[in-house]
Amino acid sequence: MFKKTTFAAALLAATVMSGMASAKTFVYCSEASPEGFDPGLYTGGNTFDATAHPIFNRLLEFKKGTTEVEPGLAESYEVSDDGLQYTFKLRPGVKFHTTEYFTPTRDLNADDVIFSYERQWKADNPWNKYVEGGSWEYFAGMGFPDLLQSIEKVDDLTVKFTLKRKEAPFLANVAMPFASIVSKEYADKLQADGKMNQMNQLPVGTGPFTFVGYQQDAVIRYKKNAEYWGEAPKIDDLVFAITTDASVRYQKLKANECQLIPYPNAADVAAIKADPNLKVSEQEGLNVAYLAYNTLTPPFDKVEVRKALNQAINKQAIVDSVFQGAATVAKNPIPPTMWSYNDAVEDDKYDPEAAKAALEAAGVKDLQMKIWAMPVARPYMLNARRAAELIQSDFEKVGVKVEIVSMDWGEYLEKSSAKDRDGAVILGWTGDNGDPDNFLDTLLGCDAVGGNNRAQWCNQEFDDLVTKAKEASDQAERTKLYEEAQVVFKREAPWATLDHSLAIVPMRKNVEGFVQSPLGDFTFATVDIVE
Amino acid sequence: MFRFFLGRLAVLIPTFIGVSIIAFSFIRLLPGDPVALLSGERVMSPERHAEISHQLGYDRPIVIQYLDYLWGILHGDFGTSITTKSPVLDQFLDLFPATLELSLCAILFAILLGIPAGVFAAIKRGSIFDQMIMGTALIGFSMPIFWWGLLLIILFSGILGWTPVSGRISLMFFFPSVTGFMLIDSLLSGQEGAFKSAVSHLILPTIVLGTIPLAVIARQTRSAMLEVLSEDYVRTARAKGLSAFRVVGMHALRNAMIPVVTTIGLQVGVMLAGAILTESIFSWPGIGKWMVDSVFKRDYPVIQGGLLIIAGIIMLVNLLVDLLYGLINPRIRH
Numbered sequence: 060m061f062k063k064t065t066f067a068a069a070l071l072a073a074t075v076m077s078g079m080a081s082a083k084t085f086v087y088c089s090e091a092s093p094e095g096f097d098p099g100l101y102t103g104g105n106t107f108d109a110t111a112h113p114i115f116n117r118l119l120e121f122k123k124g125t126t127e128v129e130p131g132l133a134e135s136y137e138v139s140d141d142g143l144q145y146t147f148k149l150r151p152g153v154k155f156h157t158t159e160y161f162t163p164t165r166d167l168n169a170d171d172v173i174f175s176y177e178r179q180w181k182a183d184n185p186w187n188k189y190v191e192g193g194s195w196e197y198f199a200g201m202g203f204p205d206l207l208q209s210i211e212k213v214d215d216l217t218v219k220f221t222l223k224r225k226e227a228p229f230l231a232n233v234a235m236p237f238a239s240i241v242s243k244e245y246a247d248k249l250q251a252d253g254k255m256n257q258m259n260q261l262p263v264g265t266g267p268f269t270f271v272g273y274q275q276d277a278v279i280r281y282k283k284n285a286e287y288w289g290e291a292p293k294i295d296d297l298v299f300a301i302t303t304d305a306s307v308r309y310q311k312l313k314a315n316e317c318q319l320i321p322y323p324n325a326a327d328v329a330a331i332k333a334d335p336n337l338k339v340s341e342q343e344g345l346n347v348a349y350l351a352y353n354t355l356t357p358p359f360d361k362v363e364v365r366k367a368l369n370q371a372i373n374k375q376a377i378v379d380s381v382f383q384g385a386a387t388v389a390k391n392p393i394p395p396t397m398w399s400y401n402d403a404v405e406d407d408k409y410d411p412e413a414a415k416a417a418l419e420a421a422g423v424k425d426l427q428m429k430i431w432a433m434p435v436a437r438p439y440m441l442n443a444r445r446a447a448e449l450i451q452s453d454f455e456k457v458g459v460k461v462e463i464v465s466m467d468w469g470e471y472l473e474k475s476s477a478k479d480r481d482g483a484v485i486l487g488w489t490g491d492n493g494d495p496d497n498f499l500d501t502l503l504g505c506d507a508v509g510g511n512n513r514a515q516w517c518n519q520e521f522d523d524l525v526t527k528a529k530e531a532s533d534q535a536e537r538t539k540l541y542e543e544a545q546v547v548f549k550r551e552a553p554w555a556t557l558d559h560s561l562a563i564v565p566m567r568k569n570v571e572g573f574v575q576s577p578l579g580d581f582t583f584a585t586v587d588i589v590e
Numbered sequence: 591m592f593r594f595f596l597g598r599l600a601v602l603i604p605t606f607i608g609v610s611i612i613a614f615s616f617i618r619l620l621p622g623d624p625v626a627l628l629s630g631e632r633v634m635s636p637e638r639h640a641e642i643s644h645q646l647g648y649d650r651p652i653v654i655q656y657l658d659y660l661w662g663i664l665h666g667d668f669g670t671s672i673t674t675k676s677p678v679l680d681q682f683l684d685l686f687p688a689t690l691e692l693s694l695c696a697i698l699f700a701i702l703l704g705i706p707a708g709v710f711a712a713i714k715r716g717s718i719f720d721q722m723i724m725g726t727a728l729i730g731f732s733m734p735i736f737w738w739g740l741l742l743i744i745l746f747s748g749i750l751g752w753t754p755v756s757g758r759i760s761l762m763f764f765f766p767s768v769t770g771f772m773l774i775d776s777l778l779s780g781q782e783g784a785f786k787s788a789v790s791h792l793i794l795p796t797i798v799l800g801t802i803p804l805a806v807i808a809r810q811t812r813s814a815m816l817e818v819l820s821e822d823y824v825r826t827a828r829a830k831g832l833s834a835f836r837v838v839g840m841h842a843l844r845n846a847m848i849p850v851v852t853t854i855g856l857q858v859g860v861m862l863a864g865a866i867l868t869e870s871i872f873s874w875p876g877i878g879k880w881m882v883d884s885v886f887k888r889d890y891p892v893i894q895g896g897l898l899i900i901a902g903i904i905m906l907v908n909l910l911v912d913l914l915y916g917l918i919n920p921r922i923r924h
Contacts, residue, residue: 094674192646193675272764302756307740313748316756468622469624472633
């Protein structure tokens, strides 16, 4: 069935394309195949680039180039005084895509919103398990099942969310890809036709681009949504050419086989900048890489020991060697682009002598430890092995012997969470929604010990501040609390904060209007090619 | 001949079961948990982990899981991918034509160049041609595929601009997939320039994937020819005054072909291994790339299903080689 419909879509597109010789086509060499086309089911950024951003919208959207939220499918919203009720007023006249496989008969309404959330939330919803082995990972990961009390339709264009507790990051969460609004009318039709699986293969949304077809592991095609409620895209056709190897992506960009590429090799960046046909866009990524001590095991349970080791690490050398300058040294657990970043915090100075003395003063002699190096490159840490080797030689200078260990990525993620883990772990985080809570509580809160909190660090003072900030709805108040939390973090040193990497996006010189997202998304609604 | 065929076929069944057990158990011996990988850096709660494991059936005894899997296969169900949530067999059938097309081109390239090169080297044994051909073959055999691919891309696509960098066809062309073979589909599409584009996209990956088999075939042909050329019947043929072409082409080559055909058959396995790297470099949407991705994601159904299907194909090819063998040399049948 899927084959038939894509076939028809392909025919249509072929006709359309041959009829419009001057159509503007923009090719993006994406780094990996999308896992599927229903954004709620997945967690990969490349899947969101191919689904949530071109095809769908959310109630609220991240303002281009920032982590602030702005109205999306909801024109406005109100928060009740107790902070538990959020009432969204929907934008009237929003059209779902008309495609070869679906023609909508009505505009977006409250039913679509309720359906989009309830299918992820309620186990008795027929769509909750519509794909074999499918699970709503982000919905669960962001704590929605425990947070939502009810979602009600007030009228056709008004939806009221009631929460079980106060949660300020809720608005940012609503703008995340998993919260994309899908068409209930389309879902009902698929259900009636017994083709529910198609929801994950042939998507229907309200976004700037309409899905045309996907050839597995090769090409995804979209065309401009002429009826888009926002500013219409400037390009007519959008193509994702899936190209997994970074060197090959660079070659394709040079040959003008694509106009924009993600994640270049650090080693190629200088050549890209020197090429007269290319340019790059640079922005500090919303990420952090860290070395997390296990604060439950001696001698790392002593703050003096952790502080001393932090002083022994030459972080600038890591930035220079691993990122060739495309990163900044981190002093806080949140990146500088994030609101509430406390710039007044002073980093531990690189001082091997002082570190050595401090270790001696703490009674630590002949310390031997393990450092875990991730086996994969992530945006925040391109080469963990190299970083570990640098730290190893730094530590040896202060008399600490280091054994570097590594293992398979899945095993690494799993075992590094264990409370009795032996050694310090190199890992990092890329923000999901731009809220400081998504770093400070998710990675360092007491609830996350044995999970995301790789330092296994539970500090009551820090935890109280972060919890209070989560419940406060006034941004100024939250900022103050998070700033204080960062001071506590620095004093207690559960991690050595290593770096925040720079996201570099190479493109052809004639590409205009690309806005880099601090969240690392690649979106093309505003992109244009000028001749 | 028919009994010979049946005998060979009977061996395949236990082999197939053996492969299914190995595919099933080995992937589970690898450390790393597919359920935990679903959420990336974000750690899943133990309850959630248990829930999803249960959903996927990974909390059942391994023997039950295996029998269930085998039962599925007997009914043509190879399971569903954990990451993409689509049926393994559908994905395989979508991707396999790309791999097959590339592999066929590569093996054809290797045979068409390798056999003449080997024959020529054998006839001119010890000459400068022989040494050049064998030297080149040795280099070809030792070349790391990844490096070789990138080198060709940088030279022919980057500097000279003769061939496209990667993909199966220019993105300008867009037509429905009828057979899955781009060369055929591009012809069927009737779009001007589509076939040419498909051919130009095939050149570099064909060379890269064909290099190792080419080297092996050339060396094998040379040594087989040398052996045959010193046989009595060849001397007799020469003494009878037959032309050099007839001696080499009719008498020597046919007998030298037996080990060469075996070698070509064995190259199918090598080819599928090589396809993994070649496809990754050239963004070729085939099963090699698909399998590698699934190993990293510990996508059990894809790995075991893919392995099983590929093993099945290799076994079938070897069966064909055995049969071909019987045709070339009737003595083997007995």
